Amino acid sequence: MDREDLTPAAGSPAKPSGSFGRLSSGFLAVSLLSGAALVPHYDPAAALSSLESIASGIPLGAFLRGLHAWSSYGLLLALVVHAVEVARKRTEGQLAAGVWWRAVALLPLLVLALLGGFVLRGDAEARAAADVWRGMTSSIPGAGPPLAALLLGGPGSGLGAAALHHAGTFSILLVILTVEHARVVWPGTRPSVLAALASVGAAGLLTVPLGPPPPGHGVLLGPWPLLGLQGMLVDLPAAAGWIVPLAGVLLLGSLRGAAGPARTAALAALAALAAGWAAFTLRILVLAGH
Amino acid sequence: MSSRRDFLGEVWRWTGAALSVLGLGVVWKSLAAKGESREVDLPSDLVQRLSGDGGQGIAVGPLFLTGTPSAPKALSLECTHLGCRVAPLPSGAFACPCHGSRFDSEGRATSGPARRPLARAVLEKRGDRWIARI
Ligand code: FES
Numbered sequence: 001m002d003r004e005d006l007t008p009a010a011g012s013p014a015k016p017s018g019s020f021g022r023l024s025s026g027f028l029a030v031s032l033l034s035g036a037a038l039v040p041h042y043d044p045a046a047a048l049s050s051l052e053s054i055a056s057g058i059p060l061g062a063f064l065r066g067l068h069a070w071s072s073y074g075l076l077l078a079l080v081v082h083a084v085e086v087a088r089k090r091t092e093g094q095l096a097a098g099v100w101w102r103a104v105a106l107l108p109l110l111v112l113a114l115l116g117g118f119v120l121r122g123d124a125e126a127r128a129a130a131d132v133w134r135g136m137t138s139s140i141p142g143a144g145p146p147l148a149a150l151l152l153g154g155p156g157s158g159l160g161a162a163a164l165h166h167a168g169t170f171s172i173l174l175v176i177l178t179v180e181h182a183r184v185v186w187p188g189t190r191p192s193v194l195a196a197l198a199s200v201g202a203a204g205l206l207t208v209p210l211g212p213p214p215p216g217h218g219v220l221l222g223p224w225p226l227l228g229l230q231g232m233l234v235d236l237p238a239a240a241g242w243i244v245p246l247a248g249v250l251l252l253g254s255l256r257g258a259a260g261p262a263r264t265a266a267l268a269a270l271a272a273l274a275a276g277w278a279a280f281t282l283r284i285l286v287l288a289g290h
Numbered sequence: 291m292s293s294r295r296d297f298l299g300e301v302w303r304w305t306g307a308a309l310s311v312l313g314l315g316v317v318w319k320s321l322a323a324k325g326e327s328r329e330v331d332l333p334s335d336l337v338q339r340l341s342g343d344g345g346q347g348i349a350v351g352p353l354f355l356t357g358t359p360s361a362p363k364a365l366s367l368e369c370t371h372l373g374c375r376v377a378p379l380p381s382g383a384f385a386c387p388c389h390g391s392r393f394d395s396e397g398r399a400t401s402g403p404a405r406r407p408l409a410r411a412v413l414e415k416r417g418d419r420w421i422a423r424i
Binding site: 124127128131132134135136219220230233234235238287 | 369371372373374375387388389390402403
C-alpha cells in the first residue's frame, strides 16, 4: 500500500471510529465463506432448480443459503451504520482522499452484489428484477446499454455474467477495498463471532424466499434494502434509479474535506435522501398490498 | 542516434493516435448501435388456433397473438417502462408485475409509470410460416 495513504490528514481526530466497521468485516467474512460453500452446487444455467436442490438435497443447504443472504444483509446494515458513525465522529479525514473514496465505493459495490445475488435466484421475481436492473442501467446516457450488457450479459443471455460478477468481480473488489480501508485481513475474533452469531440466528429463524411470490403482490418487491428504489421507479422517471443512488454516494464522499455550512448542507441532503428512501419504501409496500 | 530515437518516438505517437481513434470508433459504434430486431418463428398450429372473435389471444414467448389465422397481429409483451414481461389479463388488458403499469387490449398504456404503448411486431408470411419481427 502507498505509504501516503496511511498518513492521516492534518487536523483530523486521532481516534479511529469503527466498531461497526469491524463488525462489517465480520459479516463480510461470513458472507464470503457461506457463498464459497454454495458455489459448487449452484448452476447459472439451471438457477432455480439448482437452488431448489441446494435447499432440499444437501445437508443444511437451506440454512447455508440463509446464512449467506442474512450475513450479506447484515454487512449492508453494519456498513450504513458505520458510515453514520464516521460522519458523526468526523473521522473521515483519517483516510487519504483516494482510500476514503474507495471506501465509499464499498456501498454501491455491495448493493450491486446484493442485487446480483437476488437475480441469481432465477425465479419469476428474480427475472423481473433483472429486467428492471437492465432497464434502469440502460437509461444512463451513452454508457448505459454497454454497461448493462457488461453487468448482465445481452438480453436473454442467461445468468452467467451476473453469477460471474456476484461471486467474482464484486466479491474480490469488496475484499480488496475492505482490506485497504481496515488495514487488516482478519477482522478479529469478537466481530467475527458476533457477525456469525447474528447471521446464524437470522438464518435459523427466517427463511429466504424462493419460487413464486405469495399471491396478492401487485408489484415486484425485490431485495428489501432496495424497496425505496423500487418505490421511486413507480413515481419518478427511470433515470432516478441511478441518479439518486449516485447523488447519495457523491454526497457521502464529499463529507471528507467539507467543513462548516458545506458539511451541514451535505449532511442535510443525505438525511433528506434517507427520508425519501424510507417514504418510497412505504409507498411500494402499500402498492404491493402489505 | 538521436534521429533514431526521434523516429521511434514518432512511431509510438502515431501508433497511440491510431489506437485511440480505433478505440473511440469502437465505443462510438457500440453507443450508436440501434437495438437489433429479433425474429420470432410463430408455430402455424398456434396461429390456426386464433379465433378472431375477440376471444383470448395466445402468448408465444415474448409476443401476444390476436387477430385471425389469415391476419394475425402480435404485440410485444415487453413493458415499455423498464422492460419487464407484462402478463395478459382475462379482460384482454395487460399488467406489468414490476411497477404496476397497465395496458389496454390494443397495447396502449393506461396507468402506471409506462408512457409508451406496447410495441407491435411486424408479421410476415414466409411459405406456410409466420415470422414476427420485434
Ligand atoms: S417495468 Fe413495467 S411498470 Fe416498470
